[in-house]
Amino acid sequence: MVIDKTGDLSGRFPHLKRSNYRICSPESKQYNCISWAAGWTDVFCWPNNLSFWPLTYPCEDTEDAFVKFFAMLGYKPCENENQEKEVEKIALYTQGNRVKHAARQLKNGKWTSKLGSSFDIEHELKDLEGDKYGKVVLYLRRPIQAS
Amino acid sequence: MNGMNYSNPAVATATSALTPSEIYLDTAEEFDTSDVVDNYIPWEILLGEAVSLLQRETAAEKELRKKFSELAETWKEETKFLSSISDIIIHPAHMQIIAMGPKAVSLILNRLKEEADLWFWALNFITGENPVTQDIRGNVKAMSEAWLEWGRKNGY
Numbered sequence: 071m072v073i074d075k076t077g078d079l080s081g082r083f084p085h086l087k088r089s090n091y092r093i094c095s096p097e098s099k100q101y102n103c104i105s106w107a108a109g110w111t112d113v114f115c116w117p118n119n120l121s122f123w124p125l126t127y128p129c130e131d132t133e134d135a136f137v138k139f140f141a142m143l144g145y146k147p148c149e150n151e152n153q154e155k156e157v158e159k160i161a162l163y164t165q166g167n168r169v170k171h172a173a174r175q176l177k178n179g180k181w182t183s184k185l186g187s188s189f190d191i192e193h194e195l196k197d198l199e200g201d202k203y204g205k206v207v208l209y210l211r212r213p214i215q216a217s
Numbered sequence: 218m219n220g221m222n223y224s225n226p227a228v229a230t231a232t233s234a235l236t237p238s239e240i241y242l243d244t245a246e247e248f249d250t251s252d253v254v255d256n257y258i259p260w261e262i263l264l265g266e267a268v269s270l271l272q273r274e275t276a277a278e279k280e281l282r283k284k285f286s287e288l289a290e291t292w293k294e295e296t297k298f299l300s301s302i303s304d305i306i307i308h309p310a311h312m313q314i315i316a317m318g319p320k321a322v323s324l325i326l327n328r329l330k331e332e333a334d335l336w337f338w339a340l341n342f343i344t345g346e347n348p349v350t351q352d353i354r355g356n357v358k359a360m361s362e363a364w365l366e367w368g369r370k371n372g373y
Contacts, residue, residue, distance in 0.1 A: 082298055099334055099357050102300040113355040118302040120337050120347075122355025131301060170301055186298040187335065202298060 106184035165204025
């Protein structure tokens with residue numbers, strides 16, 4: 071399916087309405103959704119022998135593996151996506167018990183996602199649910215880090 | 218000299234006194250030229266066949282490049298929004314490129330020269346090699362350069 075060059079992603083993400091998202095960066099293969107959720111832009115993260123992934127962590131795309139990965143950065147599981155003061159949140163999307171995507175909450179309550187090797191967008195959390203990323207199943211939180 | 222038996226040592230001794238041209242003339246009638254005549258292929262035909270073979274190989278290479286290019290573009294477009302390496306690797310177009318085998322290596326490396334991209338798994342599967350060191354895992358630019366260096370060292 072060809073993407074409209076004007077940036078209409080609804081063909082790929084049916085719940086994503088044009089009025090509800092905006093593209094926030096150029097395309098880049100240097101980092102992916104996991105890296106972006108972690109706050110990095112110079113490395114491609116995934117449990118794999120050729121991606122960035124801690125050697126001692128489970129090399130599998132399960133929820134447990136990603137919970138452990140983000141725990142390295144101070145994140146712990148929490149109940150929901152509700153915005154909390156002085157708290158940063160990450161949401162994990164899974165499909166068939168396999169993690170497919172991660173999004174990070176912004177200060178304005180919306181979410182930011184790096185779409186694979188493409189660009190990153192600001193969006194509503196559930197708008198990226200569907201065939202490509204599955205559903206949001208897990209939320210993680212940590213105190214806002216000093217920048 | 219006709220009909221002489223050259224296996225006879227006496228004859229060999231006698232003929233050693235002859236000059237080369239005399240030996241040639243003397244042996245010419247003994248030499249059976251029928252094999253040469255039967256198997257002789259004019260050089261024009263040989264040249265034509267060589268050119269034809271070269272053209273067939275060039276056409277095959279061109280077809281391979283075209284197929285690779287189509288698969289690469291399909292793979293790139295259909296996986297651009299994916300982060301899951303598993304999903305990226307098992308995409309049918311990527312698997313077909315891997316199935317091309319060693320012939321795809323130079324094509325992939327040419328792509329890497331243009332742009333750092335996620336070709337590492339295909340190169341690893343096809344070649345069995347892995348020039349990516351632990352410290353650059355996940356660094357797409359550095360990993361691409363490692364493979365390009367591997368290509369230079371291996372004649373690509």
